[in-house]
Amino acid sequence: MYDRSAKLAAKGVVIEYWLQxxxxxxxxxxxxxxxxxxxxxxxxxxPSGCGKTTFLNAVDGLIPIAGGSLTLDGREITKPGRxxxxxxxxxxxxxxxxxxxxxxxxxxxxxxxxxxxxIARAKQQIELVGLKGFEDAYPLELSGGMQQRVNLARxxxxxxxxxxxxxxxxxxxxxxxxxxxxxxxxxxxxxxxTALFITHDIKExxxxxxxxxxxTRRPGRVKTVVDIDLSxxxxxxxxxxxxFLTYEDEIWESIQEELAVPAERLIAGVPAA
Amino acid sequence: xxxxxxxRVLPVTTRESDSxxxxxxxxxxxRIRLYEPLVIGTLSVVLALTxxxxxxxxxxxxxxxLPGPWDVAQAFVQLFQSDDIWLDIATSGEELAIGxxxxxxxGLLIGLLMGWYTRFQYALDxxxxxxxxxxxxxxxxxxxxxxxxxxxxxxAVIFLGAVFPIIINTMAGVRNTExxxxxxxxxxxxxxxxxxxxxxxxxxxxxxxxxxxxGIGHALTGLVVxxxxxxxxxxxxIIAIASQTFQTPKAFAGVVLIACTGMLLTTxxxxxxxxxQSWRPQIK
Numbered sequence: 001m002y003d004r005s006a007k008l009a010a011k012g013v014v015i016e017y018w019l020q021x022x023x024x025x026x027x028x029x030x031x032x033x034x035x036x037x038x039x040x041x042x043x044x045x046x047p048s049g050c051g052k053t054t055f056l057n058a059v060d061g062l063i064p065i066a067g068g069s070l071t072l073d074g075r076e077i078t079k080p081g082r083x084x085x086x087x088x089x090x091x092x093x094x095x096x097x098x099x100x101x102x103x104x105x106x107x108x109x110x111x112x113x114x115x116x117x118x119i120a121r122a123k124q125q126i127e128l129v130g131l132k133g134f135e136d137a138y139p140l141e142l143s144g145g146m147q148q149r150v151n152l153a154r155x156x157x158x159x160x161x162x163x164x165x166x167x168x169x170x171x172x173x174x175x176x177x178x179x180x181x182x183x184x185x186x187x188x189x190x191x192x193x194t195a196l197f198i199t200h201d202i203k204e205x206x207x208x209x210x211x212x213x214x215x216t217r218r219p220g221r222v223k224t225v226v227d228i229d230l231s232x233x234x235x236x237x238x239x240x241x242x243x244f245l246t247y248e249d250e251i252w253e254s255i256q257e258e259l260a261v262p263a264e265r266l267i268a269g270v271p272a273a
Numbered sequence: 274x275x276x277x278x279x280x281r282v283l284p285v286t287t288r289e290s291d292s293x294x295x296x297x298x299x300x301x302x303x304r305i306r307l308y309e310p311l312v313i314g315t316l317s318v319v320l321a322l323t324x325x326x327x328x329x330x331x332x333x334x335x336x337x338x339l340p341g342p343w344d345v346a347q348a349f350v351q352l353f354q355s356d357d358i359w360l361d362i363a364t365s366g367e368e369l370a371i372g373x374x375x376x377x378x379x380g381l382l383i384g385l386l387m388g389w390y391t392r393f394q395y396a397l398d399x400x401x402x403x404x405x406x407x408x409x410x411x412x413x414x415x416x417x418x419x420x421x422x423x424x425x426x427x428x429a430v431i432f433l434g435a436v437f438p439i440i441i442n443t444m445a446g447v448r449n450t451e452x453x454x455x456x457x458x459x460x461x462x463x464x465x466x467x468x469x470x471x472x473x474x475x476x477x478x479x480x481x482x483x484x485x486x487x488g489i490g491h492a493l494t495g496l497v498v499x500x501x502x503x504x505x506x507x508x509x510x511i512i513a514i515a516s517q518t519f520q521t522p523k524a525f526a527g528v529v530l531i532a533c534t535g536m537l538l539t540t541x542x543x544x545x546x547x548x549x550q551s552w553r554p555q556i557k
Contacts, residue, residue, distance in 0.1 A: 062459060062460060079462075080459060080462045082462065085460075085461070086457075088456070088457060088460075090453045092453040092454055092456065092457040094454065094471075094472065094475070094476075095552055095553075096475050096549075096552045105457075105461070106461045108467075108471070109458055109462060109463035109464075109467060109468075109471075110461055111464075111467075138552040138553075139552075140552065140553060158461065
């Protein structure tokens with residue numbers, strides 16, 4: 001049953017890779033079925049090492065899938081493309097380039113914009129993510145939160161069909177993280193880009209997303225789908241809403257079932273992808 | 274804590290954090306501190322020269338064996354008054370410029386290729402290892418046999434000396450490109466050429482310049498040793514002849530000349546390295 005309204009459609013996605021050290025095939029993700037609707041912000045949560053980041057990398061086209069199908073607007077995903085842009089967990093900024101230079105790097109790599117246009121639009125984008133006045137600063141002069149803003153601006157400047165976010169706030173301190181969540185919602189509400197957001201932070205998932213998907217433990221697949229019926233725009237007070245807490249309990253319980261596994265399965269000696 | 278105690282404690286801490294000593298050390302170093310490296314460095318050189326002069330003045334050994342710094346300085350002036358010196362400097366300079374210049378161009382090229390193409394590295398690794406772990410000056414007699422005693426054998430040994438540190442460091446620079454940056458480039462669909470030009474190459478610059486700097490030391494070693502063994506002109510030849518004819522101060526002057534060249538070139542490269550590092554926050 002192919003849903004024509006879906007932006008991203010994953011059907012029975014399997015991702016495997018070869019582990020040289022143990023000389024064995026490692027299944028990170030097995031049978032993921034999910035759909036991301038146009039204009040939706042979908043969050044995936046799951047126990048660590050469940051393959052959620054691996055799945056996102058496959059959506060970006062960075063790693064191939066071993067089975068199933070993965071389509072964006074009906075087109076098979078085989079490699080990175082202009083219709084997707086990733087916001088990485090580690091900012092991955094070129095240390096010798098200024099903020100401006102880093103923000104234009106995405107479109108520069110795609111070759112999708114003239115230099116003049118890229119710079120002009122990058123300046124707007126920098127303002128949008130709240131970095132006005134820091135155009136000429138170097139990444140090492142910025143705080144972690146500011147670096148992630150650059151990371152976000154770089155992705156937004158490419159104007160993708162779909163935004164992929166790989167735990168972008170995981171490395172930030174609690175306060176900065178909350179600020180960034182608020183900022184992200186503000187920016188997202190202006191563009192309403194279809195977005196897939198990976199996180200291990202349940203609150204973050206509920207706060208940001210229209211729907212939250214819980215992955216099972218490795219090999220990961222969709223366990224539960226929770227519709228988040230909280231009105232937008234959401235400010236930080238939503239996090240104390242009774243409904244919010246109900247969602248949190250529901251998701252936490254679902255994840256907890258996945259954590260309650262025999263110890264030997266947790267220490268299979270395989271690094272998290 | 275009672276209010277009384279708090280009263281007693283607070284002013285003390287405020288005064289301490291306000292003290293000029295602390296403020297100076299945190300905000301702006303005093304002038305003396307700023308010039309400390311230069312001042313202490315100069316003093317220690319002056320001290321060493323003084324001790325040397327005093328020991329030489331005691332004449333425990335003859336001036337033929339241990340000239341003092343003053344003798345060396347006089348010899349240095351004399352050296353530059355002689356007619357041959359400019360020919361010697363020009364000869365050594367030409368050998369160095371050609372040999373080191375070729376090492377930069379070829380070392381950079383091979384290093385980049387070896388870093389970027391793994392199979393190219395596999396093919397050349399045995400040769401690089403062979404030459405890099407051999408003192409390159411052992412080839413001088415062979416080069417003299419093949420190329421005579423003019424400029425060519427010196428250029429060859431300078432080239433061989435400098436090229437391998439450049440290759441190895443350039444390759445390391447390319448190989449050390451952060452995986453996260455490569456992933457970003459790939460995610461945005463960057464071509465190989467663009468990834469190389471915009472990510473790999475700029476990231477390798479510090480390594481490449483280190484290779485250049487290490488290369489200078491090896492190049493000078495090759496130059497001087499080759500000229501010791503057989504040459505018509507050259508600064509190395511001056512030193513060799515001077516010491517064979519017991520003009521020890523002159524030999525020392527030649528050594529000073531070589532040392533100054535090495536220090537000058539190394540300093541210039543250090544400056545260039547710093548220029549390329551302007552994006553690093555300054556931590557003192």
